[in-house]
Amino acid sequence: MPQLTLADRVADAVRSVTGSGPVGLHEPNFSGNEWAYLKECLDSTYVSSVGKFVDKFEADLAAFTGARHAVAVVNGTAALHVALMLAGVGRDDEVLVPALTFVATACAVAYCGATSHFVDSEERTLGMDARALRDYLGSVAEVRDGQCINRSSGKVIRAMVPMHTFGHPVDIEGLLSVARDFHIVLVEDAAESLGSSIGDRHTGTFGLIGTLSFNGNKTVTTGGGGALLINDTQLAKRAKHLTTTAKLPHRWEFLHDEIGYNYRMPNINAALGCAQLERLPEFLAAKRRLYERYRSAFEGIASVRVVAEPSGCNSNYWLQAILLDESIAGERDSILAATNDSGLMTRPVWNLMHHLGPYRDCPRMALPVAESLERRLINIPSSAQLGMGPSN
Amino acid sequence: MPQLTLADRVADAVRSVTGSGPVGLHEPNFSGNEWAYLKECLDSTYVSSVGKFVDKFEADLAAFTGARHAVAVVNGTAALHVALMLAGVGRDDEVLVPALTFVATACAVAYCGATSHFVDSEERTLGMDARALRDYLGSVAEVRDGQCINRSSGKVIRAMVPMHTFGHPVDIEGLLSVARDFHIVLVEDAAESLGSSIGDRHTGTFGLIGTLSFNGNKTVTTGGGGALLINDTQLAKRAKHLTTTAKLPHRWEFLHDEIGYNYRMPNINAALGCAQLERLPEFLAAKRRLYERYRSAFEGIASVRVVAEPSGCNSNYWLQAILLDESIAGERDSILAATNDSGLMTRPVWNLMHHLGPYRDCPRMALPVAESLERRLINIPSSAQLGMGPSN
Numbered sequence: 001m002p003q004l005t006l007a008d009r010v011a012d013a014v015r016s017v018t019g020s021g022p023v024g025l026h027e028p029n030f031s032g033n034e035w036a037y038l039k040e041c042l043d044s045t046y047v048s049s050v051g052k053f054v055d056k057f058e059a060d061l062a063a064f065t066g067a068r069h070a071v072a073v074v075n076g077t078a079a080l081h082v083a084l085m086l087a088g089v090g091r092d093d094e095v096l097v098p099a100l101t102f103v104a105t106a107c108a109v110a111y112c113g114a115t116s117h118f119v120d121s122e123e124r125t126l127g128m129d130a131r132a133l134r135d136y137l138g139s140v141a142e143v144r145d146g147q148c149i150n151r152s153s154g155k156v157i158r159a160m161v162p163m164h165t166f167g168h169p170v171d172i173e174g175l176l177s178v179a180r181d182f183h184i185v186l187v188e189d190a191a192e193s194l195g196s197s198i199g200d201r202h203t204g205t206f207g208l209i210g211t212l213s214f215n216g217n218k219t220v221t222t223g224g225g226g227a228l229l230i231n232d233t234q235l236a237k238r239a240k241h242l243t244t245t246a247k248l249p250h251r252w253e254f255l256h257d258e259i260g261y262n263y264r265m266p267n268i269n270a271a272l273g274c275a276q277l278e279r280l281p282e283f284l285a286a287k288r289r290l291y292e293r294y295r296s297a298f299e300g301i302a303s304v305r306v307v308a309e310p311s312g313c314n315s316n317y318w319l320q321a322i323l324l325d326e327s328i329a330g331e332r333d334s335i336l337a338a339t340n341d342s343g344l345m346t347r348p349v350w351n352l353m354h355h356l357g358p359y360r361d362c363p364r365m366a367l368p369v370a371e372s373l374e375r376r377l378i379n380i381p382s383s384a385q386l387g388m389g390p391s392n
Numbered sequence: 393m394p395q396l397t398l399a400d401r402v403a404d405a406v407r408s409v410t411g412s413g414p415v416g417l418h419e420p421n422f423s424g425n426e427w428a429y430l431k432e433c434l435d436s437t438y439v440s441s442v443g444k445f446v447d448k449f450e451a452d453l454a455a456f457t458g459a460r461h462a463v464a465v466v467n468g469t470a471a472l473h474v475a476l477m478l479a480g481v482g483r484d485d486e487v488l489v490p491a492l493t494f495v496a497t498a499c500a501v502a503y504c505g506a507t508s509h510f511v512d513s514e515e516r517t518l519g520m521d522a523r524a525l526r527d528y529l530g531s532v533a534e535v536r537d538g539q540c541i542n543r544s545s546g547k548v549i550r551a552m553v554p555m556h557t558f559g560h561p562v563d564i565e566g567l568l569s570v571a572r573d574f575h576i577v578l579v580e581d582a583a584e585s586l587g588s589s590i591g592d593r594h595t596g597t598f599g600l601i602g603t604l605s606f607n608g609n610k611t612v613t614t615g616g617g618g619a620l621l622i623n624d625t626q627l628a629k630r631a632k633h634l635t636t637t638a639k640l641p642h643r644w645e646f647l648h649d650e651i652g653y654n655y656r657m658p659n660i661n662a663a664l665g666c667a668q669l670e671r672l673p674e675f676l677a678a679k680r681r682l683y684e685r686y687r688s689a690f691e692g693i694a695s696v697r698v699v700a701e702p703s704g705c706n707s708n709y710w711l712q713a714i715l716l717d718e719s720i721a722g723e724r725d726s727i728l729a730a731t732n733d734s735g736l737m738t739r740p741v742w743n744l745m746h747h748l749g750p751y752r753d754c755p756r757m758a759l760p761v762a763e764s765l766e767r768r769l770i771n772i773p774s775s776a777q778l779g780m781g782p783s784n
Contacts (some may be wrong), residue, residue, distance in 0.1 A: 266616040
């Protein structure tokens with residue numbers, strides 16, 4: 001018998017969990033009330049920016065996450081944009097962003113006319129490294145008149161946007177402490193972590209504002225959609241106002257008192273979201289089972305481990321990932337090819353932000369861990385359905 | 393018998409067309425394939441930013457309008473934002489915008505970091521007055537090195553964004569001529585005019601780019617949505633790229649080569665749009681019948697006329713409107729109160745842009761016609777359904 005390559009062994013391990021046939025990276029599941037709620041939407045003719053499902057989706061999100069308020073918007077990128085505006089980020093500010101993130105985080109900073117400033121990750125959480133960030137800020141920044149100034153650029157470091165990578169919670173306590181000491185506003189990019197918590201508190205509720213995404217590949221989808229989680233009532237009112245064209249309430253006049261945004265989530269998308277949220281506990285349980293199955297399947301492959309939630313945290317296991325030891329990082333692309341060739345959709349983690357043209361010249365700290373993770377991380381099929389049936 | 397007030401007579405005329413019960417300003421109609429296509433979406437699990445309905449909706453829009461390309465986006469405001477970016481509008485430019493428009497036009501200019509410069513309307517079309525604009529530019533601007541410079545601000549007047557008000561086509565030939573002579577790019581805000589044409593050419597296909605809206609109150613709705621109409625193939629490719637996070641095609645890498653936007657229309661919204669577009673000819677016929685009915689109903693009321701399409705044009709009659717003679721403009725609010733009190737939803741035209749806080753200090757020409765129209769226009773119930781059955 002010819003010896004199997006590492007790539008083949010990885011593909012076999014994934015296949016042992018997923019069963020046969022083509023397997024997507026993350027497919028939604030619509031076997032609940034999705035159908036009924038969409039029909040109700042059409043029958044009522046309320047499909048657009050006003051409707052009872054928008055209100056219900058916001059209330060359901062607030063109830064599930066424990067945030068005092070949730071404001072539904074058109075997608076996660078819009079949620080980040082508004083969150084940064086509300087955090088006071090403006091032209092010529094800098095914002096601390098993980099180098100390892102989906103590009104939306106850096107885009108939202110650019111929309112504000114501000115500059116991303118990239119932060120390294122820790123391997124334990126895949127998210128911003130609080131200790132390394134503290135040391136770095138201590139050497140390059142100083143607090144002056146209650147603002148954190150980047151001594152090199154002279155700009156204000158206004159906010160930080162840690163992201164809970166693949167749903168695994170970041171070291172939020174460590175980062176909140178850095179934010180406090182350096183007078184930086186913390187906005188939580190919880191786009192990937194609906195259902196993830198730290199202790200008994202839901203991700204996205206620690207910072208001034210948290211943001212969610214309900215894109216088609218997320219744990220819960222509205223087609224396209226996002227939300228802001230906000231505890232401060234005044235701030236939540238302002239978020240709703242800014243995202244709904246800044247129109248003042250009036251029986252018939254069209255008065256808009258600031259430059260607003262049309263970031264409203266349509267009722268039809270919210271209807272889908274309401275049905276999906278009802279299934280969330282079931283999805284979370286299935287995704288956790290899927291992790292356990294992968295962990296078993298990969299036990300026999302040295303130098304490859306399935307990424308697990310950080311201790312003290314509860315991850316939603318949005319995207320399952322395997323991490324190669326540095327010694328076999330060179331095998332990453334052959335593993336990607338072998339799995340995709342055999343109908344198993346896998347992908348590497350996003351290219352680091354400072355490797356992308358538009359963000360190449362942004363300021364950054366040394367990024368050894370993020371750069372190592374970029375070489376070694378592979379996402380494997382993660383749909384909740386894969387953890388629902390009996391194991392293969 | 394007590395004499396009826398003007399407000400009562402207007403309410404009675406509207407009621408004679410709409411029949412009894414509460415009547416909204418513009419309600420969508422979902423009695424076609426909406427349900428079937430949404431179900432197909434759910435069954436396929438393709439509800440998000442990729443899917444066959446997005447492609448079909450774009451192809452159907454291009455076929456209907458005669459534009460070479462249509463790019464579906466998340467709403468009309470996003471379409472305007474991208475259109476202006478593609479027109480080269482940047483920080484510190486000025487953009488000519490009708491004073492009489494929905495606020496999205498001015499917002500999109502602001503998103504580019506540019507300044508709106510407000511233009512007067514002509515009563516015949518309710519849109520930008522080409523002749524007045526030509527005279528105005530002749531006195532305040534000059535062409536220097538192929539750019540139109542506002543002599544007072546020193547800024548480049550980069551683009552103009554005429555809007556087809558309530559679906560009635562603007563004087564596009566006159567405006568194209570001004571644009572040509574003053575080296576200004578023309579972007580057509582056709583948010584309200586799907587189905588409207590000038591001669592045999594669809595609105596939104598005359599300028600460099602045209603934009604559409606499919607908000608819940610539009611002739612055709614996708615819940616929330618918009619599109620760009622573009623004849624130039626390279627420009628259309630760039631529009632698709634910019635609105636889909638500027639991601640380069642690759643089997644698994646995440647490479648984004650510029651600051652992109654998440655302005656993708658979800659497949660589920662496009663599914664609704666495909667079904668709605670099939671009904672468009674029927675909607676247009678009904679809306680034209682509704683206009684005829686209103687015209688008859690208002691024949692006996694002196695000083696009030698129902699707004700008709702400009703000659704040589706074919707309007708979609710998106711929103712029906714009555715125009716009060718200047719002598720009775722003071723009755724506007726009593727008419728709005730009488731109609732709304734009796735369950736007929738009516739509203740005035742939007743507050744003019746220079747009357748809104750964020751745009752108060754923008755440059756503008758004299759706006760006597762727009763200011764007069766603001767005092768005298770009232771939109772009355774306009775749903776296609778109202779023109780579908782036998783007349784009351």
